[in-house]
Amino acid sequence: MMRPVILAVALCAVGLTSIAAQAPAIDRANMDTTCSACSDFFAYANGSWLRTAQIPASRTSLGSFGMLSDRNEAVVHRILDEDATAVRAATARPGTNEWKIGTFYASCMDTAGIAARGILPLRPTLDAIAAVKTTADLARVFGASERRSGIAPFAVNPAADPKNSRETIVSASQGGLGLPDREYYLKTDARSVDLRRQYTDHVARTLQLIGEPETQAKADADKVLSLETALAGATLSRVAMRDPNAVYHKMSLAEFQRMTPHIDWREYLTAVGGGRATTINVRTPGFFTSLDSLIATVPLDEWKTYLRWHAARAAAPSLGPAFVAEDFRFNSTVLRGVQEQEPRWRRCAVSTNAALGWAVGQEYVKRDFTPEARARAAQMVDNLVSALRERIAQLDWMSAATKQQATVKLDAFLRKVAYPDTWRDYSALLVRPGAYFENVARAGDWSRQRGWARLGKPVDRTEWSMVPPTVNASYSATLNQIQFPAGILQPPFFDPNADDAVNYGAIGAVIGHEMSHGFDDQGRQYDAQGNLRDWWTPDDATKYKAAAQRIVDQFDAYTVIDSATHVNGKLTLGENIGDFGGLTVAYAALQKALAAKRAHGEAIAAVDGFTPEQRFFLSWARIWREVQRPEAERLQIATNPHAPGKWRVNGPLSNMPEFKQAWGCKDGDAMVRPDSLRARIW
Ligand SMILES: [Zn+2]
Numbered sequence: 110m111m112r113p114v115i116l117a118v119a120l121c122a123v124g125l126t127s128i129a130a131q132a133p134a135i136d137r138a139n140m141d142t143t144c145s146a147c148s149d150f151f152a153y154a155n156g157s158w159l160r161t162a163q164i165p166a167s168r169t170s171l172g173s174f175g176m177l178s179d180r181n182e183a184v185v186h187r188i189l190d191e192d193a194t195a196v197r198a199a200t201a202r203p204g205t206n207e208w209k210i211g212t213f214y215a216s217c218m219d220t221a222g223i224a225a226r227g228i229l230p231l232r233p234t235l236d237a238i239a240a241v242k243t244t245a246d247l248a249r250v251f252g253a254s255e256r257r258s259g260i261a262p263f264a265v266n267p268a269a270d271p272k273n274s275r276e277t278i279v280s281a282s283q284g285g286l287g288l289p290d291r292e293y294y295l296k297t298d299a300r301s302v303d304l305r306r307q308y309t310d311h312v313a314r315t316l317q318l319i320g321e322p323e324t325q326a327k328a329d330a331d332k333v334l335s336l337e338t339a340l341a342g343a344t345l346s347r348v349a350m351r352d353p354n355a356v357y358h359k360m361s362l363a364e365f366q367r368m369t370p371h372i373d374w375r376e377y378l379t380a381v382g383g384g385r386a387t388t389i390n391v392r393t394p395g396f397f398t399s400l401d402s403l404i405a406t407v408p409l410d411e412w413k414t415y416l417r418w419h420a421a422r423a424a425a426p427s428l429g430p431a432f433v434a435e436d437f438r439f440n441s442t443v444l445r446g447v448q449e450q451e452p453r454w455r456r457c458a459v460s461t462n463a464a465l466g467w468a469v470g471q472e473y474v475k476r477d478f479t480p481e482a483r484a485r486a487a488q489m490v491d492n493l494v495s496a497l498r499e500r501i502a503q504l505d506w507m508s509a510a511t512k513q514q515a516t517v518k519l520d521a522f523l524r525k526v527a528y529p530d531t532w533r534d535y536s537a538l539l540v541r542p543g544a545y546f547e548n549v550a551r552a553g554d555w556s557r558q559r560g561w562a563r564l565g566k567p568v569d570r571t572e573w574s575m576v577p578p579t580v581n582a583s584y585s586a587t588l589n590q591i592q593f594p595a596g597i598l599q600p601p602f603f604d605p606n607a608d609d610a611v612n613y614g615a616i617g618a619v620i621g622h623e624m625s626h627g628f629d630d631q632g633r634q635y636d637a638q639g640n641l642r643d644w645w646t647p648d649d650a651t652k653y654k655a656a657a658q659r660i661v662d663q664f665d666a667y668t669v670i671d672s673a674t675h676v677n678g679k680l681t682l683g684e685n686i687g688d689f690g691g692l693t694v695a696y697a698a699l700q701k702a703l704a705a706k707r708a709h710g711e712a713i714a715a716v717d718g719f720t721p722e723q724r725f726f727l728s729w730a731r732i733w734r735e736v737q738r739p740e741a742e743r744l745q746i747a748t749n750p751h752a753p754g755k756w757r758v759n760g761p762l763s764n765m766p767e768f769k770q771a772w773g774c775k776d777g778d779a780m781v782r783p784d785s786l787r788a789r790i791w
């Protein structure tokens with residue numbers, strides 16, 4: 110069917126050394142053409158790569174996302190090193206971004222200095238916990254410590270009001286667990302029981318590091334597990350949390366106070382910076398009433414133990430080597446199967462990005478991204494919006510009324526491409542040499558205070574949520590915004606030297622994926638202004654839900670690692686709709702682009718023996734190729750709304766008639782879902 114030799118000749122015949130010198134956009138060497146594309150496309154497209162891929166000892170996985178991240182991080186690493194050198198040489202002016210980046214990064218790299226300080230930085234928090242004498246003190250210490258290190262057993266933050274997205278109110282949600290999900294506390298199978306044993310061991314070891322004798326630390330760890338198990342029992346599942354109406358309970362602060370009499374919310378909010386709050390969206394009322402009764406009934410000493418543990422846990426990555434090693438041992442090795450720590454510089458790059466990411470990102474963009482590349486990517490986004498608009502107009506199952514509303518919403522998408530137009534001003538953020546722990550705490554507090562300052566005001570629509578080097582993209586329902594950082598607008602996602610098919614199958618489908626989030630099972634419940642409001646006719650909503658249920662059933666049947674571990678169809682539904690919708694729209698956009706070229710008399714040739722349509726699907730399969738440690742994969746299945754890469758490829762493609770046609774698959778092939786089961790949305 111395909112002849113590699115022809116590719117070589119064709120490439121040479123083009124005579125473009127810049128292209129010929131590069132690896133081909135789609136590399137046959139990574140495929141396994143002994144597999145049938147119609148049986149397992151993921152294996153067909155990636156088989157040889159999958160067989161030889163070696164997960165680095167310090168990683169949970171290896172794949173296209175991680176490999177591009179490494180590349181971007183190398184650019185960031187140079188920025189950090191240069192800025193730190195400039196600070197050392199006193200050529201960086203104190204107070205400038207360059208100086209703050211260099212100083213922050215150097216404070217993280219100063220492992221000897223960090224070790225010498227021991228638990229001194231944690232002392233004020235531990236002292237405040239030790240001083241707790243009453244239940245009222247307990248609630249007070251939640252607030253007082255929150256600005257230094259997040260230890261409260263809940264998440265209370267400023268956020269857009271889901272039904273009035275132009276106003277920032279307080280959002281109160283469940284929290285307080287040390288393990289990744291409620292299920293880790295509640296499941297009774299042998300693996301879960303053993304993991305809890307390892308967790309209490311980890312808690313005990315950490316408590317010993319802050320000075321508790323071994324026997325007390327072990328007894329305390331049991332108390333922590335028992336209290337967290339009670340919190341887990343009151344915690345809503347991730348699937349339940351996906352229903353935006355189920356987590357909308359707006360009330361006055363006074364009402365919330367009556368609901369939870371043992372926590373002085375006015376005092377808490379004043380302490381964290383939200384003292385002006387009057388209304389609050391209590392996302393999980395059941396959790397808060399349970400928490401309130403736990404505060405009233407669990408002995409104070411057990412709560413103090415719980416807080417000591419959470420203070421130590423939150424601080425561990427910013428403390429000395431014993432804390433860092435124990436944190437790594439449990440959270441990376443036990444939970445995720447990682448064998449080795451990342452080099453210090455890499456951890457410090459992550460930390461500096463978290464603290465000063467927009468200053469680093471500004472420099473990153475200067476070095477690694479051009480306004481021309483941004484314009485090309487923005488054009489691609491515009492093309493995808495047009496394609497989705499046409500697609501909506503053609504849907505045979507959606508009524509004119511719903512189509513009209515959907516188009517209004519699509520046209521209102523706020524499109525953010527590559528990097529912000531104005532950069533965050535860090536002049537008010539204090540960074541000090543040799544004070545890594547405090548630098549981390551201050552940066553976190555500074556960032557949270559920016560959020561609290563917007564209480565009662567509209568959400569800032571110019572804000573980005575991802576810094577420029579990030580290899581990711583996002584949709585926000587309350588902002589009705591799509592966002593594509595410069596970090597993902599690079600090969601293999603976006604390659605100006607590649608053919609249209611390769612780009613539409615990668616970044617095009619990613620753009621389509623984010624747009625589809627605006628119309629997934631959650632996103633479709635928000636309108637053009639980002640308000641939670643039902644704009645669907647009842648009949649269209651019913652049809653949509655039936656199609657979505659097919660995708661739930663489809664993914665529920667997929668397994669990973671062993672035949673007993675299933676993908677959670679409900680948890681991953683939004684992402685799976687995103688992929689399916691994104692691919693469908695990107696494919697349509699590719700057809701438009703090809704038609705335009707043909708109209709201009711351009712011949713569209715097969716490349717390496719593959720048609721543009723085939724290269725589109727190969728490109729999608731390539732961005733999702735990954736190998737993952739089984740521990741990490743289990744964690745992903747339990748907590749992550751994204752299905753593993755294999756199913757993000759085979760799942761949506763087997764729903765697409767376009768795929769069947771491109772590869773000449775037949776009814777009955779594994780990659781062709783029968784019409785009676787096939788989902789149809791876009
Ligand atoms: Zn997504």
